[in-house]
Amino acid sequence: MRSLIYAELLKIRTTRMLAVTIGVVLVIAGALPVAYGAAAGSGDQPPLAPESLADMVTAPAWLAGGAVLIIGLLASAGEYRHRTIYTTRLAEPRPLRVLAAKLAAITVIGLAVGVAVDIVAAGAGGAVLAHHGLAIDPFSHGVPRLALVIPLVLVLHGILGVAIGAVLRSTTAAVGATLIWAFVVEGIIPALTNNPDLVNWLPRGALREVLSTQPTPGQLAPLAAAALLLGYAAALVATSAVLDRRREL
Amino acid sequence: MLIELNGLTKRYGPVTAVEDLTFSPAPGRVTGFVGANGAGKSTTMRMLLGLTRPDSGTATIDGKAYAELQNPLWSIGAMVDSNAFHPKRSGRNALRVIGRIADVPDHRVDHVLALVGLTDAAGRRVGGYSMGMRQRLALAAALLGDPGTIVLDEPANGLDPHGVHWLRGLIRKLASEGRTVFVSSHLLAELSQTIDDVVIIADGRLVTHEPMAGLLERTNGASLEEIFLDLTRTTGAASSHYDLEELT
Numbered sequence: 001m002r003s004l005i006y007a008e009l010l011k012i013r014t015t016r017m018l019a020v021t022i023g024v025v026l027v028i029a030g031a032l033p034v035a036y037g038a039a040a041g042s043g044d045q046p047p048l049a050p051e052s053l054a055d056m057v058t059a060p061a062w063l064a065g066g067a068v069l070i071i072g073l074l075a076s077a078g079e080y081r082h083r084t085i086y087t088t089r090l091a092e093p094r095p096l097r098v099l100a101a102k103l104a105a106i107t108v109i110g111l112a113v114g115v116a117v118d119i120v121a122a123g124a125g126g127a128v129l130a131h132h133g134l135a136i137d138p139f140s141h142g143v144p145r146l147a148l149v150i151p152l153v154l155v156l157h158g159i160l161g162v163a164i165g166a167v168l169r170s171t172t173a174a175v176g177a178t179l180i181w182a183f184v185v186e187g188i189i190p191a192l193t194n195n196p197d198l199v200n201w202l203p204r205g206a207l208r209e210v211l212s213t214q215p216t217p218g219q220l221a222p223l224a225a226a227a228l229l230l231g232y233a234a235a236l237v238a239t240s241a242v243l244d245r246r247r248e249l
Numbered sequence: 250m251l252i253e254l255n256g257l258t259k260r261y262g263p264v265t266a267v268e269d270l271t272f273s274p275a276p277g278r279v280t281g282f283v284g285a286n287g288a289g290k291s292t293t294m295r296m297l298l299g300l301t302r303p304d305s306g307t308a309t310i311d312g313k314a315y316a317e318l319q320n321p322l323w324s325i326g327a328m329v330d331s332n333a334f335h336p337k338r339s340g341r342n343a344l345r346v347i348g349r350i351a352d353v354p355d356h357r358v359d360h361v362l363a364l365v366g367l368t369d370a371a372g373r374r375v376g377g378y379s380m381g382m383r384q385r386l387a388l389a390a391a392l393l394g395d396p397g398t399i400v401l402d403e404p405a406n407g408l409d410p411h412g413v414h415w416l417r418g419l420i421r422k423l424a425s426e427g428r429t430v431f432v433s434s435h436l437l438a439e440l441s442q443t444i445d446d447v448v449i450i451a452d453g454r455l456v457t458h459e460p461m462a463g464l465l466e467r468t469n470g471a472s473l474e475e476i477f478l479d480l481t482r483t484t485g486a487a488s489s490h491y492d493l494e495e496l497t
Contacts, residue, residue, distance in 0.1 A: 004350055
């Protein structure tokens with residue numbers, strides 16, 4: 001199994017996708033706290049304060065999550081686009097082992113990107129605070145919890161990406177379906193059901209609570225939201241595993 | 250290694266791609282697999298390699314289905330699609346990825362690249378390879394695990410005359426080392442110079458499986474192309490695929 005995981009990591013590493021995606025994410029992770037600092041105090045933005053570090057650390061998480069989701073999605077659906085699934089299956093004919101290796105590989109990548117984003121965003125945020133003469137306290141205001149949660153959230157995104165790609169077997173369909181779900185379906189469902197609170201039970205709502213620095217009254221607690229996200233990921237992985245066993249190439 | 254196909258049948262909706270196909274390519278010999286377009290050659294090979302599930306029957310390698318083989322690339326190497334490589338990955342990395350899954354060391358990757366004449370192009374992206382170079386890379390992938398059995402689906406596609414000549418020599422060399430080589434091709438004149446045995450199928454059904462020498466003797470030295478056209482005309486199978494008058 002270890003060979004299979006190494007092979008999946010090698011696949012991701014040997015195209016430019018990973019380097020380019022991580023490069024863009026890290027540049028933005030460094031730029032967002034600077035932009036946050038520049039905008040603070042203007043309009044309805046609160047002024048900078050030591051506790052702003054938590055918001056600055058959180059700022060790149062959504063983008064980084066999306067990037068890891070795309071990496072996961074391309075790692076699985078891309079095999080069908082480029083037909084490399086044939087050489088993969090000839091070398092390892094058991095589809096569940098291939099799926100498990102992809103999930104393990106994206107876990108490694110999600111954790112690594114998450115830690116890198118933490119470091120860059122916290123570093124840039126700290127520099128912004130220092131520039132404004134404010135105290136830097138990385139061990140309070142929920143920053144340690146966020147630093148731990150962000151890599152895990154990125155792993156969840158990657159798992160979702162691998163599972164969506166494995167279910168749809170098409171990069172275009174997988175990217176399209178993800179965007180439609182995130183920006184259309186999650187917006188429409190609460191309106192259609194006349195139940196605005198429903199959004200809390202959808203992936204984006206749960207993600208927002210996991211990444212919030214302070215629990216919002218009437219919404220899911222961060223742990224419950226994390227469990228819900230895990231449930232979504234587990235359901236998608238189970239679906240892709242069942243379909244992988246049934247479908248032919 | 251013994252390949253055995255027993256009662257293999259595959260249907261796609263109302264179309265029967267392969268029907269009750271039973272044969273066994275002899276170990277240590279080159280067996281040619283011949284049939285018209287849509288006769289079921291690729292489907293048969295894909296069922297042997299576990300890429301397509303048969304509706305009935307079995308395809309085994311030394312008594313085991315492909316999916317039951319531990320590290321299958323060490324037992325059977327296959328070339329089914331020369332475009333099954335990521336265009337942005339280099340030829341060497343494409344093979345390293347496959348080799349890593351099968352626990353094949355990197356020096357073996359360099360060895361098979363040299364064997365197929367791609368050493369100089371190994372660092373280039375596959376997207377920039379010609380069709381012939383991709384065929385060679387796919388062949389290198391099939392040889393990666395130094396397998397005792399080699400399955401090649403249309404290996405001469407895209408190769409220039411030098412490439413075809415080289416491929417013939419390689420296939421003969423692999424067989425002379427005791428390997429079982431099972432190869433499909435449309436290039437019947439070329440194939441007849443390479444194979445020991447021939448399996449001809451039409452409309453998914455077995456037409457004949459016999460040694461080339463015996464077949465040629467029985468048909469008074471007719472070419473494989475003439476034999477193929479005659480046998481498939483007799484079954485009526487080729488009439489939907491070829492204008493026989495035009496070909497003969």
